[in-house]
Structures are given as structure tokens and as C-alpha cells.
Amino acid sequence: AVSTKQNIENFRRQLDKIGFSFDWDREVKTSDPKYYKWTQWIFLQLFKSFYNRNTNKAEYIDVLINAFEKEGNKNHPFPVSGYRLPVTGNRQQATGNSFTADEWRSFDEFTRQSILMEYRLAYCGYGEVNWCEALGTVLANDEVVNGVSERGGYPVVKKKLRQWYLRITEYADRLLEGLKHVDFSESMKEMQSNWIGKSYGAEIDFGILDHEEKLKVYTTRPDTIFGVDFMVLAPEHELVEKITTQKHRKEVEEYLDHVKSRNERERMAEKNISGVFTGAYAINPLNFREIPIYISEYVLAGYGTGAIMAVPCGDERDFKFAKYFNIPITNIIGDKFNGEEANPTWEAELHESDFLTGMLMLDAAEVVITDLEGWGKGKRKVNYKMHDAAFSRQRYWGEPIPIKWENGIAYPLNETELPLELPHVESYKPGPEGEGPLANIEEWKYKKVTLDLSETSKVSPPAGGGDIEGALETNTMPGYAGSSWYFLRYMDPHNDKEFCSRKASDYWGQVDLYIGGTEHAVGHLLYSRMWTKALYDLGYISHDEPYKKLVNQGMIQGSSRYIFLFRLEPLNISTTSLSPIFISYTLYDKWKRGEMTNYQILDKLNEQIPNYYTPENAHKAQMLVSQTQMETEDIIQLHVDVNIVNGVELNIEAFKKWRPEYKNAIFITDDNGKYICGVETEKMSKSKFNTVSPDDLVEKYGADTFRMYEMFLGPVEQSKPWDTKGIEGVYRFLRKLWRLFFDEQKGMVWNEEKATDGELKVLHKAIKKIEEDTERFSFNTSVSAFMVCVNELTDLKCNKKEILEPLVIMLAPYAPHICEELWHELGNTKSVLDAAYPAYEQRYTVESVKEYPVSINGKLRTTIIIDLNASQDEVEQIVLKNDVVKKWVDDKPLKKFIFVKGKMVNVVV
RNA sequence: GCCCGGAUGGCGGAAUAGGUAGACGCGUCAGACUCAAAAUCUGGUAUCAGCAAUGAUGUGCAGGUUCGAUUCCUGUUCCGGGCACCA
Numbered sequence: 001a002v003s004t005k006q007n008i009e010n011f012r013r014q015l016d017k018i019g020f021s022f023d024w025d026r027e028v029k030t031s032d033p034k035y036y037k038w039t040q041w042i043f044l045q046l047f048k049s050f051y052n053r054n055t056n057k058a059e060y061i062d063v064l065i066n067a068f069e070k071e072g073n074k075n076h077p078f079p080v081s082g083y084r085l086p087v088t089g090n091r092q093q094a095t096g097n098s099f100t101a102d103e104w105r106s107f108d109e110f111t112r113q114s115i116l117m118e119y120r121l122a123y124c125g126y127g128e129v130n131w132c133e134a135l136g137t138v139l140a141n142d143e144v145v146n147g148v149s150e151r152g153g154y155p156v157v158k159k160k161l162r163q164w165y166l167r168i169t170e171y172a173d174r175l176l177e178g179l180k181h182v183d184f185s186e187s188m189k190e191m192q193s194n195w196i197g198k199s200y201g202a203e204i205d206f207g208i209l210d211h212e213e214k215l216k217v218y219t220t221r222p223d224t225i226f227g228v229d230f231m232v233l234a235p236e237h238e239l240v241e242k243i244t245t246q247k248h249r250k251e252v253e254e255y256l257d258h259v260k261s262r263n264e265r266e267r268m269a270e271k272n273i274s275g276v277f278t279g280a281y282a283i284n285p286l287n288f289r290e291i292p293i294y295i296s297e298y299v300l301a302g303y304g305t306g307a308i309m310a311v312p313c314g315d316e317r318d319f320k321f322a323k324y325f326n327i328p329i330t331n332i333i334g335d336k337f338n339g340e341e342a343n344p345t346w347e348a349e350l351h352e353s354d355f356l357t358g359m360l361m362l363d364a365a366e367v368v369i370t371d372l373e374g375w376g377k378g379k380r381k382v383n384y385k386m387h388d389a390a391f392s393r394q395r396y397w398g399e400p401i402p403i404k405w406e407n408g409i410a411y412p413l414n415e416t417e418l419p420l421e422l423p424h425v426e427s428y429k430p431g432p433e434g435e436g437p438l439a440n441i442e443e444w445k446y447k448k449v450t451l452d453l454s455e456t457s458k459v460s461p462p463a464g465g466g467d468i469e470g471a472l473e474t475n476t477m478p479g480y481a482g483s484s485w486y487f488l489r490y491m492d493p494h495n496d497k498e499f500c501s502r503k504a505s506d507y508w509g510q511v512d513l514y515i516g517g518t519e520h521a522v523g524h525l526l527y528s529r530m531w532t533k534a535l536y537d538l539g540y541i542s543h544d545e546p547y548k549k550l551v552n553q554g555m556i557q558g559s560s561r562y563i564f565l566f567r568l569e570p571l572n573i574s575t576t577s578l579s580p581i582f583i584s585y586t587l588y589d590k591w592k593r594g595e596m597t598n599y600q601i602l603d604k605l606n607e608q609i610p611n612y613y614t615p616e617n618a619h620k621a622q623m624l625v626s627q628t629q630m631e632t633e634d635i636i637q638l639h640v641d642v643n644i645v646n647g648v649e650l651n652i653e654a655f656k657k658w659r660p661e662y663k664n665a666i667f668i669t670d671d672n673g674k675y676i677c678g679v680e681t682e683k684m685s686k687s688k689f690n691t692v693s694p695d696d697l698v699e700k701y702g703a704d705t706f707r708m709y710e711m712f713l714g715p716v717e718q719s720k721p722w723d724t725k726g727i728e729g730v731y732r733f734l735r736k737l738w739r740l741f742f743d744e745q746k747g748m749v750w751n752e753e754k755a756t757d758g759e760l761k762v763l764h765k766a767i768k769k770i771e772e773d774t775e776r777f778s779f780n781t782s783v784s785a786f787m788v789c790v791n792e793l794t795d796l797k798c799n800k801k802e803i804l805e806p807l808v809i810m811l812a813p814y815a816p817h818i819c820e821e822l823w824h825e826l827g828n829t830k831s832v833l834d835a836a837y838p839a840y841e842q843r844y845t846v847e848s849v850k851e852y853p854v855s856i857n858g859k860l861r862t863t864i865i866i867d868l869n870a871s872q873d874e875v876e877q878i879v880l881k882n883d884v885v886k887k888w889v890d891d892k893p894l895k896k897f898i899f900v901k902g903k904m905v906n907v908v909v
Numbered sequence: 910g911c912c913c914g915g916a917u918g919g920c921g922g923a924a925u926a927g928g929u930a931g932a933c934g935c936g937u938c939a940g941a942c943u944c945a946a947a948a949u950c951u952g953g954u955a956u957c958a959g960c961a962a963u964g965a966u967g968u969g970c971a972g973g974u975u976c977g978a979u980u981c982c983u984g985u986u987c988c989g990g991g992c993a994c995c996a
Contacts, residue, residue: 129994130994139994140995141992141994141995142995143994143995187913187914188913190912190913191912191913191991194911194912195992195993265910265992267910268992269910269911271910298910302993317910386993387993389993390993390994393994394994395994478994478996479994479996480996483996517990518914519990519996520991520996521912521990522912522991522992522993523993523996552914554914554915554990682990683995686995686996688995712921712922712933712934714921715922717914718915718922719914719915719989720921723920723921725920725921725936726920726921726922726934726936727935728934728935729933730934732934735948776925778925780921780933781922781923781924781932783933783934784922784932784933785932785933786933787933787934788932788933851929852929853929854929855928855929855976855977857976857977858976859977860929895976898928898976900928903928903929904928904977906976906977907976908976908977
């Protein structure tokens with residue numbers, strides 16, 4: 001403890017020297033209003049910033065209109081999508097694609113704000129959430145299992161809610177470009193650029209038979225347009241309702257119900273082909289062919305235009321779809337298509353493609369786009385997979401969003417109102433419409449706040465002046481809000497005038513080395529890059545990438561336990577008298593492998609609980625049986641707290657106490673009466689109930705041992721399950737190190753004698769190895785080198801200060817406490833952190849001979865000690881004279897003699 | 910399903926530019942010290958055959974390139990991370 005305090009003191013002194021203070025005792029926490037004030041402040045800057053899509057500069061719409069008019073133009077240069085209405089209510093002229101400057105001035109405030117929302121970096125819109133009616137709450141994706149809530153098993157559907165978003169898509173190109181200038185691993189860069197998902201292609205307008213509307217599709221393969229055999233719309237596509245014919249309506253509606261209960265991931269992972277025909281036909285703009293329009297869940301509404309042109313000979317999913325629905329396939333690539341599977345080649349020569357026939361696909365793509373643009377039937381389009389980041393949460397623990405609403409208009413709070421503090425709540429229950437718990441606090445919602453009505457906020461004062469009746473936003477910010485910029489706050493934690501002074505951020509610059517896991521690849525690490533770019537654009541910092549170098553540490557994983565809920569109906573435990581049924585892993589395993597049917601599981605239940613079917617629930621039991629015959633995949637895996645599982649056996653009583661909603665649950669056990677849990681190694685997480693605390697180990701072995709053991713476990717970048725088996729080894733190492741200085745009987749044993757060459761060789765070998773290993777983040781081999789060094793010094797009975805002192809300096813970053821202590825025991829008064837790092841001197845470690853491994857035909861047969869300076873001829877002579885070599889060569893003619901100096905010898909015969 | 914990783918003794922892992930596979934640690938076996946235990950120390954420990962010398966096999970699996978492959982290439986299986994509200 002003494003040493004740590006000195007370390008901190010020393011660190012403080014260094015900071016004082018350069019003019020910054022740092023309060024080590026107080027963390028920068030997102031839950032601290034002194035910090036989240038500035039998160040709210042940055043949010044306001046993002047809200048007030050407008051993005052000019054053409055010039056990549058944040059400016060105001062009026063400024064742009066004025067500049068535009070100066071050039072004699074009438075129409076406003078920015079399109080209005082009307083696709084995602086940011087606020088409720090009727091918007092004037094909102095459906096048009098553009099508006100004139102005069103029109104802009106004639107719009108009412110609601111319409112203006114609604115349009116401005118489309119340009120704000122932080123904007124409000126409507127987005128889908130997982131809505132659980134029974135719980136009256138919004139659920140996170142990981143709280144939903146197989147379409148029902150993990151807790152209780154209630155049905156979950158999608159619901160549109162008002163949501164805040166960050167316009168990260170405007171930074172897509174710069175986020176890609178920035179990857180070239182940062183030191184991240186290639187796989188990390190790959191993940192980020194795949195997530196951004198930039199693709200080049202075309203938007204093509206297909207006509208629809210008997211309809212005015214155009215069907216817009218996005219494709220990266222305009223060259224295959226003559227191979228389009230059908231169209232597929234996402235089930236949520238806005239045209240589905242309009243174009244479905246009377247004859248197909250019922251089928252389509254049934255399909256939509258099916259899709260509504262499934263999330264995006266389930267839809268993408270679905271192997272079985274599904275979809276329905278709408279009865280409508282599209283018209284190919286190039287050859288006017290009539291093409292059937294289907295809907296299917298494999299097309300996602302959020303990507304491209306939510307509609308695709310399907311070319312079965314070139315795309316595997318389209319091909320399977322065509323086979324399934326018996327749609328005839330047009331082959332446009334001749335013998336490159338074998339009729340058995342699609343061929344997504346770019347290199348084939350086109351067949352059956354009208355004026356493109358004979359052209360290479362790569363060239364044809366260019367021709368088609370140019371022609372379509374000429375005819376006004378399509379245009380070149382760059383598309384991104386990434387979409388804007390949802391920025392509101394229906395939760396309590398998050399920064400309140402400093403916005404007040406009235407008549408559908410969002411008014412930003414005055415900066416002097418910050419921090420807008422989280423009120424105390426009696427309960428964390430969600431609001432009446434699934435909003436956050438803040439919606440329940442009337443006095444907080446309607447408290448008096450001043451609004452930012454300045455020019456920069458671009459809102460006109462409301463009718464009642466600055467004083468409005470409306471309510472504060474009740475959603476809060478997500479976890480990534482605070483984590484997107486905390487490193488900047490660390491640079492200037494006590495500043496109450498700014499989030500971080502320009503002086504501080506200029507001085508510290510980028511984070512030199514960021515150690516973070518790959519699980520943050522497309523979340524935190526992308527969001528914080530975007531925030532940094534936004535703050536850079538707004539002129540608050542001078543760099544636009546937060547992290548100079550990123551090292552991905554692996555995860556220390558936990559061992560999770562699972563129980564298996566046998567869900568015979570969409571189980572709603574509050575409305576059925578039947579108890580939830582859990583089956584043992586042994587049964588689940590058989591069921592999964594198809595060795596056991598649902599019906600046989602019920603038999604097992606009857607066997608174990610003979611009185612289960614009472615007259616009262618007999619009708620329900622009847623229903624269960626009919627359900628079971630359907631063989632539906634209705635077993636859900638649920639995490640259970642590792643602490644109530646003994647090895648793999650569940651403590652059922654403890655479980656019922658832990659999860660009162662399952663207090664009536666029935667457990668189908670193995671024949672020996674035990675309920676066995678499933679086991680999986682996965683990320684430690686609160687929601688997986690598999691976390692372990694290091695506190696006990698620190699208590700027993702000390703922080704140095706714990707720290708070194710974690711480093712010793714394996715390479716930093718590798719994930720591994722948490723396991724304390726080997727910690728004794730590190731503990732013994734530290735004790736062994738201590739004994740080089742102090743003996744239990746004799747007390748102090750270290751001395752000031754002159755070191756021998758042998759001892760210096762041990763030391764300098766270690767200096768070299770540890771320096772190299774630390775440099776490349778190979779901490780586990782570094783620790784191993786320390787162990788080797790201490791073992792060798794113990795063997796040499798070396799207790800000399802001349803050797804031990806440099807060793808302590810090197811070890812200080814690995815085991816800071818014990819090293820600080822030993823450093824002072826050696827008579828030093830300052831901190832070990834101030835000591836100069838020992839320099840490697842080659843002269844102590846030079847070798848003159850080498851024990852060469854000698855192989856015959858690539859197989860190692862012996863080793864021979866040879867002078868390191870020996871020439872190839874000399875080595876050849878020595879080796880061929882060797883008895884073992886002679887025996888293996890056995891007079892066979894020598895084909896080749898391979899000698900790699902300092903490495904090995906191979907004799908080929 | 911898609912994207913990104915990983916797989917080496919009983920266990921965690923080492924082998925940094927294609928050149929002695931198993932460093933270091935855990936565990937385990939044998940021994941020393943001790944009345945005993947703890948702690949500590951010494952030695953063995955990939956597998957198979959053999960008293961041994963030694964030989965054969967061996968880096969998830971199936972192939973390929975090479976004098977030589979844990980390392981490079983092709984295919985494949987399993988495990989982990991992410992997939993937009995866990996953070």
C-alpha cells in the first residue's frame with residue numbers, strides 16, 4: 001500500500017510539472033453528473049449541427065438556402081426523403097422530393113423542424129423495438145429467446161417507438177478512410193469495414209403491372225438485369241399492402257404475422273426457404289418482361305431499398321428460392337452455369353442478354369448503369385450496410401436527454417440547465433407506453449427549464465415565449481454515449497467550463513495505446529471514432545481518430561450453466577395453471593439428437609409426477625399432447641446462476657428462490673433424481689450469471705500475484721476460460737524472488753559483491769528477452785523469462801545487488817508492489833518507476849559454439865557441437881565423419897547437404 | 910446464415926523470418942528434510958514398444974508445396990467473439 005501511494009504521488013508530480021492535475025481517487029464515471037453533464041452538452045452540439053451531404057461540412061440550412069439562391073437557383077439542393085418521419089403529425093409538403101426557398105419560408109414551425117431533423121447529426125425518428133405486452137416493457141435483444149422474453153417466456157413483437165439516432169452514416173466514408181491511418185489489427189479493420197459495408201451498384205426502377213408506383217431495387221450486379229426471373233420484397237416493404245392482389249391477400253397476411261415475431265438474426269440464419277407470391281408483376285425496364293413479385297424474410301427492410309431483383313443463375317439464395325417455387329431460370333452465363341448451383345462470377349461472357357450479349361459482365365455493369373441513367377430509369381448508387389445508431393433507451397440508468405417536447409417539436413435545453421440530473425425514482429418500472437421509468441415522474445417531466453432558442457439551435461421560440469408546457473424527453477442515453485469520449489475527459493477531469501480544454505487535448509493528443517476486446521469492434525470502437533470525428537469537425541479537438549494503436553486482448557471467459565425450458569405452448573405462466581417444465585440436460589441432449597420426441601418427454605413427466613394431470617388441468621394436458629405431436633422446436637435454453645449449481649447439478653430449491661416466477665416449475669430429472677445443467681464456455685456477463693470476482697484471490701495471494709498470473713495465462717489477444725489452477729506457480733515465483741534478498745533464518749542476504757560473468761550472462765539474457773517480449777505484448781513469455789532468470793540465479797546462489805537491482809526495475813511493471821518494496825530495501829529512496837531501465841549489453845551473452853541438430857532426410861538423428869564460425873565445408877566434413885550420421889547414410893550417395901548457419905544441418909541421401 | 914478469430918501433452922501454454930515440437934508454469938510420480946504436517950529442495954513426466962541404448966508415432970481432420978511444415982496453400986470439422994437495446 002505504501003508503494004502504491006508513492007507511485008501515485010510520483011505520477012501526480014509529473015502531471016503537475018506539465019500543468020495538469022489528476023485526481024486518482026475519483027474515477028470518471030458515467031453515472032456522475034459532473035461527467036455526464038458534458039455528455040449531454042456534446043449531445044446538444046450534435047443536435048444543433050447540420051450535415052451538408054454535398055460538402056461534408058456542418059452548416060445551417062438557412063445559410064445553404066441563401067448561398068443557393070445567390071446562384072439563381074429555385075429548388076433547394078437537398079432532397080427530403082419523407083421515408084422516416086421524425087415527429088408525429090402532418091407535415092406540409094413533406095412528401096415531395098424537394099422544396100423551394102419560398103416554400104421553406106412558408107412552412108409552419110412543425111414542418112420546418114421535421115425537415116431539419118433529416119439534417120441534424122443527432123435526430124429523432126421512429127424505430128423498432130422488442131415490445132413485450134405482458135411485461136409492459138421494451139426488451140434488449142439478448143433478453144429475447146426464440147421470440148419470447150427470457151424472463152417468463154412471454155411473447156415479444158416489434159413495435160415502433162420514437163427514438164433518437166446518431167447520424168453515423170454520414171461518417172461512413174471517413175470511418176473507412178480513417179482505418180488506413182490507425183494501427184489496428186487487420187481483422188479488426190476488416191470487421192469494421194464489413195460492418196460499414198460499402199458497395200457500389202445501381203438503383204433501378206422497375207414498373208409494376210397495373211400500378212403507377214415504381215419498384216426501386218438496389219443491386220450490385222446491374223450487368224445481370226436480363227437474368228432477372230422474379231423480384232423479392234422485404235415483408236415490411238411499403239408497397240406490399242398496395243400491390244398484393246385479392247387472391248393472394250390471405251396468404252400474404254399470414255406470412256406477415258409469421259415474420260413479425262422473428263428478429264433479424266433469426267431471419268438471416270433461417271435455412272428453410274419461405275415466402276409468398278403477391279400476385280403482382282414487375283416490368284423489367286430493359287426488355288419489358290413481366291416478372292412475378294414475391295415477399296420473403298431473407299430480404300431485409302433495412303438494407304438497400306428493401307427490395308431485390310433476383311437472378312437465380314448468379315445468386316445462391318435466389319437460386320434456392322427459384323427451385324423451391326419452381327420458377328424457370330434464365331441462364332445468362334452459358335456454360336458457366338451448370339444448373340446445379342448458382343455461379344456468382346464477374347468474369348463470364350453474357351448470353352441471352354439482348355444488346356449486352358457477348359460482353360464481359362464487368363464491362364456490362366458500367367454500360368447498364370450509364371444507359372439506365374440516360375433513360376431516367378435508374379442511377380449509380382453507393383450503398384452502405386451500416387445504418388444510423390439508435391441513441392435512446394427505455395431505461396433509467398443513462399444520461400437524461402436534454403430535450404423538451406411540445407406539439408411534436410423538440411426544443412434543446414439551455415446549456416445552463418446542464419447537468420439535467422436523473423431524478424430519484426421509487427421504482428424502475430417502465431412508463432405507460434414502454435418509455436423509460438422517467439415517464440412516471442410527473443414533477444421531473446414538467447419541471448421548469450430554460451430552452452436554447454439561440455440562432456444556432458434553429459428552433460423558433462414557441463407561442464408562449466421561452467416557457468413551454470411540454471414534457472422532458474423520458475428516454476435516456478445508451479451506455480456508449482459516455483464511453484464514446486471518456487478518454488478526453490481523463491485529460492482534463494476537473495474542468496467545469498468545458499468537456500476538455502483544447503490545451504489539454506492538444507497536449508495529450510490521441511490515445512497512444514488502447515487495449516480493448518474484439519467484442520467492441522462494431523460498437524464502442526466505431527461510435528467513439530465517430531464522436532471524435534464530430535468533435536473534430538466542430539473544432540473542439542485537433543485529431544479525428546481517437547486511438548493511435550489498438551491491441552485486442554482476449555476475453556477471460558466464464559463457464560455458464562443452462563437449464564432447458566420445455567415450452568409446449570407459447571407459455572405465459574401468469575395465465576395458465578400449468579407449471580413450467582424444465583428438462584435435464586441428459587434428456588435435452590437426446591431430444592436434440594433426435595433420439596427422443598416431445599411425446600416421450602411427456603411420458604417421462606408422467607412417470608416422475610404421477611398426479612400432474614388433475615381434473616382441473618386435464619383439458620390443458622390434452623392440448624399439450626396435441627402440441628407435442630407437432631414436434632416443434634420448443635425447448636429454450638436459459639442461463640442459470642453458476643453459484644446455485646454444484647458442478648453440473650442444479651440446486652432446485654435455490655433456483656426457485658432465485659427466480660420466484662418459476663416457483664411452481666417442474667423439473668424432469670435423470671433417473672437418479674438429479675437435474676443436470678448444460679455447460680458452455682462463453683463471455684463473462686451479468687446476463688449470463690457466470691461472473692467470478694477476483695477479490696478472494698487478491699486477498700489470498702496479493703494483487704501482484706493476481707496481476708502476473710493473468711499475464712502468464714497466455715497471449716493477451718487470446719480468449720480463455722477463467723481458471724485459477726496455476727496461480728500457485730506465480731505465487732511461488734514471487735516468494736522465490738524474495739528469498740534472493742531475504743532468508744527466513746538469516747534475514748537479509750543480498751550483498752554488494754562483484755558479479756561474475758556467468759551471473760551477468762543470466763541477467764543480460766533476461767534483459768534482452770524481456771525487452772523484446774514486452775515490446776510485442778508477449779507478457780506470458782516475459783513472465784516465463786523472469787521465472788527462468790530467478791531459477792538460474794537461485795542455482796548460482798547469486799544474491800548480488802549488481803544483478804538484483806536491474807531485475808527489480810524490469811519486474812516493476814509486472815509486479816509493482818513487491819518491486820517497489822524490494823527497491824527500497826536495496827537502499828533506494830525514490831520510486832522504482834524513476835529508475836533507468838537496464839541496458840542490454842551483447843558482450844555478456846555471446847556464444848562461440850552451437851549444438852547443431854543434424855537431420856538425415858529431414859529426420860533428426862543426432863546433435864553435434866560445432867564452432868559457430870565454421871564454414872559450410874568444415875561443417876560438412878565434421879558431420880559426415882560422425883558415427884551416427886555414417887550409420888544412417890549407410891554408403892548411400894549424398895544428394896544434398898543443407899547447412900543453415902546457426903540453425904541446423906540436413907543431410908539428404 | 911453472414912463477418913472475424915482459434916485448435917499443440919492430463920491442464921494453461923512455448924516455438925518471434927519454413928529449420929531440434931512441448932520453454933515456463935500447473936498437475937502428477939519418486940525421493941530428501943520432518944515424530945508428523947505445511948513450507949522448501951532434488952529428479953522423472955507427449956504417446957507406444959523396449960531393462961536400456963534406441964526406434965516408431967505425434968501440433969483438430971483430409972490432402973498439397975518443400976531437403977525440411979505447428980508455421981505456407983486447398984478443403985473440412987469443432988469451439989469462441991460480433992451481427993445494430995449486454996456494454
